[in-house]
Amino acid sequence: MSTANDMAEMPVQLPRSPANGAEARSRYFNSGNAFNIKLPPVPGQIFTDEPARAMAMEKTGFINCDQSDKMQCAFPATTPLMLARYAVVKAGERLDTTLVNTASIWYVIRGRAGLVVGDEKAVLGKGDVFLLPGGVTSAITADEDSVFWAVGNDPQLKFDTSVPATGKDAAVEFVHYPAGEISYQLDVVYGSNANANTSGHALIFSAEKTQAARNITPTMTLSLNTLKPRSEQPPHKHNSAAITLVVAGDPAYSMVAEQKCDWSPWATLVTPPAAKHSHHNDGNSRAEFLIVQDGGFYYHARTMGFEFY
Numbered sequence: 001m002s003t004a005n006d007m008a009e010m011p012v013q014l015p016r017s018p019a020n021g022a023e024a025r026s027r028y029f030n031s032g033n034a035f036n037i038k039l040p041p042v043p044g045q046i047f048t049d050e051p052a053r054a055m056a057m058e059k060t061g062f063i064n065c066d067q068s069d070k071m072q073c074a075f076p077a078t079t080p081l082m083l084a085r086y087a088v089v090k091a092g093e094r095l096d097t098t099l100v101n102t103a104s105i106w107y108v109i110r111g112r113a114g115l116v117v118g119d120e121k122a123v124l125g126k127g128d129v130f131l132l133p134g135g136v137t138s139a140i141t142a143d144e145d146s147v148f149w150a151v152g153n154d155p156q157l158k159f160d161t162s163v164p165a166t167g168k169d170a171a172v173e174f175v176h177y178p179a180g181e182i183s184y185q186l187d188v189v190y191g192s193n194a195n196a197n198t199s200g201h202a203l204i205f206s207a208e209k210t211q212a213a214r215n216i217t218p219t220m221t222l223s224l225n226t227l228k229p230r231s232e233q234p235p236h237k238h239n240s241a242a243i244t245l246v247v248a249g250d251p252a253y254s255m256v257a258e259q260k261c262d263w264s265p266w267a268t269l270v271t272p273p274a275a276k277h278s279h280h281n282d283g284n285s286r287a288e289f290l291i292v293q294d295g296g297f298y299y300h301a302r303t304m305g306f307e308f309y
Contacts (some may be wrong), residue, residue, distance in 0.1 A: 012028065013028035039072070041272060042080065042273060043270065044256040044270060044272050046262075047084075050065050050268065051086060051267055051268065055110075057145045058088070060089050060142075061087070065085060067079075075155060078243055078268075081153055081155050081294045082154075082241065082294055084149070085149075085150050086109075086149055089111070092141075095142075101153050102157065103217040104131075105216060105222050106129065106148055108146070108148055109126070111143075112143045112146065113142040115130065115139075120174055127183075128182075129176075129177040129222070131177075132150075132174060135170075136170075151292040171217065186226070200231075205222040215295070221291075222292055224247075225288070225290075226289075227279060227281035229283060234308055235308065238295070240273060240295040241273045242271040245267075249289065253279075254271075256272075263287075
């Protein structure tokens, strides 16, 4: 009596007698063993040492919020598809910001600097947001000691070993959102009432090329969320991962999968995909936090899965 092998226990099958290199490169799995890969979960995490190092202003360079070891990822990553980093530029020094990604979203934490992106230039100040296209030569030169926070989709391109398109085929262009305009636009939002279907008062950033999708890049979203004094955003979830920068809020905290994450100045919070989470402002002033998500993927695939508990 023969005993059939369990499909789930079978190893990868190789071609029997390949006639050439193309056939020799083929591999075969089955319905039992193709979908039983167990990947480590995306850790919920609040990064506090990295912003402290950045604010110490010791030297010009990048400080990554890297969880690649916990996710068994072969390249730096904060979530599987996004990398958050702090950037320090000492007064009078220059930082090359030419990155291999589709785009990176930047926030000026402190300082004043000049930015060159291809043939375009901008003057940056505290509270500015800007969008850098990947693969385009760019650099920051600081007039005074400056600190930045940035999130890019570097891991996405590393994962499928692709390179950013540039020129007229680029997915994004350089966009500058000055702090004064951000403040004005947020006041416009606060001039309207939030209803039961909205998650509070938030400013959503978009751009000319991505206006139809209401995202800032094809795959990433950016919002400046707020909490009024003594208020909270109720528990909710979504299928996209979220990376959050604490801009203002004292005392304030987040609950991520039943874990309390106390806010501290310029900390970076990671909310794993589909994790239950909420945000709480126990202070007497408005809390503000920037949130980058890889939500563009899920909106496009019709799988965002946002819901309140």
